[in-house]
Amino acid sequence: xxxxxxxxxxxxxxxxxxxxxxxxxxxxxxxxxxxxxxxxxxxxxxxxxxxxxxxxxxxxxxxxxxxxxxxxxxxxxxxxxxxxxxxxxxxxxxxxxxxxxxxxxxxxxxxxxxxxxxxxxxxxxxxxxxxxxxxxxxxxxxxxxxxxxxxxxxxxxxxxxxxxxxxxxxxxxxxxxxxxxxxxxxxxxxxxxxxxxxxxxxxxxxxxxxxxxxxxxxxxxxxxxxxxxxxxxxxxxxxxxxxxxxxxxxxxxxxxxxxxxxxxxxxxxxxxxxxxxxxxxxxxxxxxxxxxxxxxxxxxxxxxxxxxxxxxxxxxxxxxxxxxxxxxxxxxxxxxxxxxxxxxxxxxxx
Amino acid sequence: xxxxxxxxxxxxxxxxxxxxxxxxxxxxxxxxxxxxxxxxxxxxxxxxxxxxxxxxxxxxxxxxxxxxxxxxxxxxxxxxxxxxxxxxxxxxxxxxxxxxxxxxxxxxxxxxxxxxxxxxxxxxxxxxxxxxxxxxxxxxxxxxxxxxxxxxxxxxxxxxxxxxxxxxxxxxxxxxxxxxxxxxxxxxxxxxxxxxxxxxxxxxxxxxxxxxxxxxxxxxxxxxxxxxxxxxxxxxxxxxxxxxxxxxxxxxxxxxxxxxxxxxx
Numbered sequence: 001x002x003x004x005x006x007x008x009x010x011x012x013x014x015x016x017x018x019x020x021x022x023x024x025x026x027x028x029x030x031x032x033x034x035x036x037x038x039x040x041x042x043x044x045x046x047x048x049x050x051x052x053x054x055x056x057x058x059x060x061x062x063x064x065x066x067x068x069x070x071x072x073x074x075x076x077x078x079x080x081x082x083x084x085x086x087x088x089x090x091x092x093x094x095x096x097x098x099x100x101x102x103x104x105x106x107x108x109x110x111x112x113x114x115x116x117x118x119x120x121x122x123x124x125x126x127x128x129x130x131x132x133x134x135x136x137x138x139x140x141x142x143x144x145x146x147x148x149x150x151x152x153x154x155x156x157x158x159x160x161x162x163x164x165x166x167x168x169x170x171x172x173x174x175x176x177x178x179x180x181x182x183x184x185x186x187x188x189x190x191x192x193x194x195x196x197x198x199x200x201x202x203x204x205x206x207x208x209x210x211x212x213x214x215x216x217x218x219x220x221x222x223x224x225x226x227x228x229x230x231x232x233x234x235x236x237x238x239x240x241x242x243x244x245x246x247x248x249x250x251x252x253x254x255x256x257x258x259x260x261x262x263x264x265x266x267x268x269x270x271x272x273x274x275x276x277x278x279x280x281x282x283x284x285x286x287x288x289x290x291x292x293x294x295x296x297x298x299x300x301x302x303x304x305x306x307x308x309x310x311x312x313x314x315x316x317x318x319x320x321x322x323x324x325x326x327x328x329x330x331x332x333x334x335x336x337x338x339x340x341x342x343x344x345x346x347x348x349x350x
Numbered sequence: 351x352x353x354x355x356x357x358x359x360x361x362x363x364x365x366x367x368x369x370x371x372x373x374x375x376x377x378x379x380x381x382x383x384x385x386x387x388x389x390x391x392x393x394x395x396x397x398x399x400x401x402x403x404x405x406x407x408x409x410x411x412x413x414x415x416x417x418x419x420x421x422x423x424x425x426x427x428x429x430x431x432x433x434x435x436x437x438x439x440x441x442x443x444x445x446x447x448x449x450x451x452x453x454x455x456x457x458x459x460x461x462x463x464x465x466x467x468x469x470x471x472x473x474x475x476x477x478x479x480x481x482x483x484x485x486x487x488x489x490x491x492x493x494x495x496x497x498x499x500x501x502x503x504x505x506x507x508x509x510x511x512x513x514x515x516x517x518x519x520x521x522x523x524x525x526x527x528x529x530x531x532x533x534x535x536x537x538x539x540x541x542x543x544x545x546x547x548x549x550x551x552x553x554x555x556x557x558x559x560x561x562x563x564x565x566x567x568x569x570x571x572x573x574x575x576x577x578x579x580x581x582x583x584x585x586x587x588x589x590x591x592x593x594x595x596x597x598x599x600x601x602x603x604x605x606x607x608x609x610x611x612x613x614x615x
Contacts (some may be wrong), residue, residue: 015611075449075612098452110447112363114370119363126359127453129352 005179005211006049006072011081013042013067041067043235045081049213051178054205056226056243057215060325064235065215069181072213073103086178099128102177104168106184111156117167118152121174128175135174142170146200162193169197173204182214186221198224219318231324233331247316250323250330253288255313256298260284261306270301356453360461361468368469378473382422383480390418391486407548412488414546419487420498420571421543423474428505428570429537430470431463432530433513437520440606443613456514456603463510467503490576498574501584505570508562508588511595518599521606542568562591 018034020026042064049055057065070076071083074090074097083090088097104110111120118139125135143149146166156164165185172180182201186194198221205212205225216222222229222243229246231239239246263282271278274287274297289297294312301307313319324331369375397403398411409417436459439445448455478495481487489495516533519526538544540563547555547568558564565588572578 070446070612073450075446076610077608093449095452098450101450103447103450105446108443108446112367115363115366119366123359123363124451126352126356127451 002050002052004048005051005086006047006213007082007084008045008047009082011042011045011047011068011071011083012040012079013064013071013076014079015039015041040235042071042078042232045235045237047230047237047240049211051211052209053228054212054214054226056222056229057213057232058222058229058321059232063232065232066183068232069103069183069213069215072179073101073181074098075103099175100178101181102172102175102179103181104172104183104185106165106182106187109156109164109168111164111167111171113155113157115155116153117156117159117171120156120167120171121152124171124174130175138174138176139170142173145203146170146196162189162196165189165193165197166200169200176208177210179211179213182212182216184216185214186216186218194218194220201225219315219321223315223317231331233324233328238331243317247320250320251288252291254291254294255316255319256287256289256294257311257313258285258287258301258305258307259309261308264305270297357457357461357464360453360458361465364462364465365469367462368466382426383477386418386422390422391415394418407546409546409548412486415486416488416575417546417571419481420574421567423478423574424502424505424567424570425543426470426477427467427474427499427502429509429566431466431506431510431513433459433510433517436514436517437523437526440517440520440610441524441613443611445610446612449607449610449612456599459514460510467506470506471499471503494574494576497581498570501573501578501581502570504585505566505588508592508595509566511592511599512562514599515595515602518602518606521602521609537563537566540564541566542571562587565591 016036016038018030018036020030045068057068059065067076071078072085072090074093077091086097086100088094090097111117112123121135121139124130130138139152143152146169148163148166148170151159151163151167156167159167169185185201186197189197201212201214202225204210212225214221214225226243228241229239229243230237231246239249260283264285266276266278266282266285271285271287274289277286278284287297298310302310394411394414397406398414404410406414445455448458451458478487478489482489512533516526516530519529523529540558540561542564543566547558547564550558555564565584569578569584573581573584578584
């Protein structure tokens, strides 16, 4: 049994803010009378993360993912509940605890803007008390892996977003943390840079026995990195389980697309039984075929129709996520089943 | 030793940050000097040009000019540091990374202040040489100059704790600049930076001595002019204020951090 590194029970965070009407009058009014609203960003959150796992925290904007990350790293203090990370209470911000964690924020630079990245690394070397030889070795390995050896001595403000992100990653990993929190590490990056960052994280995880918690809106990140997903909606945990379970949460059907060389009759029975969705020219159809029938149905279609191309869905997780975000009522159903390892829930197709 | 290295590296980084923009760096030297010439020098010269005025409350024109040059020097050396960014950093969530590094936020900020002071010492030395070479500043002796420098650096620590406090209020207030402006104006008038304290009524001055204000400018100026006979008292009073403000800051930080939301992440 692997060691638990993050444990939370009934964790809760409330934020208080006030409503302000627009304009000068609104500003004046808000000087005297304020409508305070208390919002629970995270509610009754139970979580158990084991050493070495890569967990994806998913949810729409404002669901509470980042608040969770902030509580895990000790940046914000929980309002209620128990939270232990590596046996420490994060909000006490013990120095030993801080030496064992790292946080990468895709939307916020942690490097000093006006100096070269190497100077920041040297400072972090002192902060984390890293031995000279170790430090040099890590810088060399990571900069080679990320292909940034030539950029170490350039001012951070002169780097491109992709290059800066690589430096951010290096800065966060320089002390070989036991837990790495990645908050949207690929946001705003081009496809190649996204892939580079993903590959680096994957490789780093394989070589070092660390635990990684990642949030991202790019399902490709999640698909490539995470073995386990935790879904948050409106502060509640709605799913917690393996990626494969999440993919089939809305049904075990496979989405298959067929392209034909000529327009087809769309009224045939074969299409109707698999919830066909046609393009306007009737030369492309999306079908939803139960897993066990996939082979036979596909073979039949290939035999009977002039198929020029066919493929199965690459990222079912993206479809599932979209469906859940568009239909929050399904999330409630999931929630009713108590979150973890929920079974299949039938739903209408988008 | 490990701690010394942490501090030293941080001071070096802050130094690079302070000097990253050359134009800004030079303006820091030229700015206060220009203000001095255009405002104070002209103002006092015209006041004293009235034949009936030769001495005002014990100050001749050259002593008054001396006073104001030293006021400018003290302003740079003891009150140069500003925690302007601190409350903004809190409000915009920029202190998040410092809550994660195993080097505390106050340590980083203090190291940054120390490096700023090294820079200011450099700027002030140039300014003193400049004013002395054009003959409008008289330096009593080298030892008095050093005593003044040391006392100013000590006062700067007190000014730093006060600035730090106004910065920490950013946990509660969305904007703290108005507080800062009030503090600046109050300090300017009550510390003797605008006019020597001798020009105020006696009862008011004896009241002021119970506050930290005169120790921020008036006493440091007098030390530079070789007229501070109560150097020990001056040090003691400032020490007490530093201790008081350190305690307040510690308490305020503990309370404030509970409200921190790490915005923008």
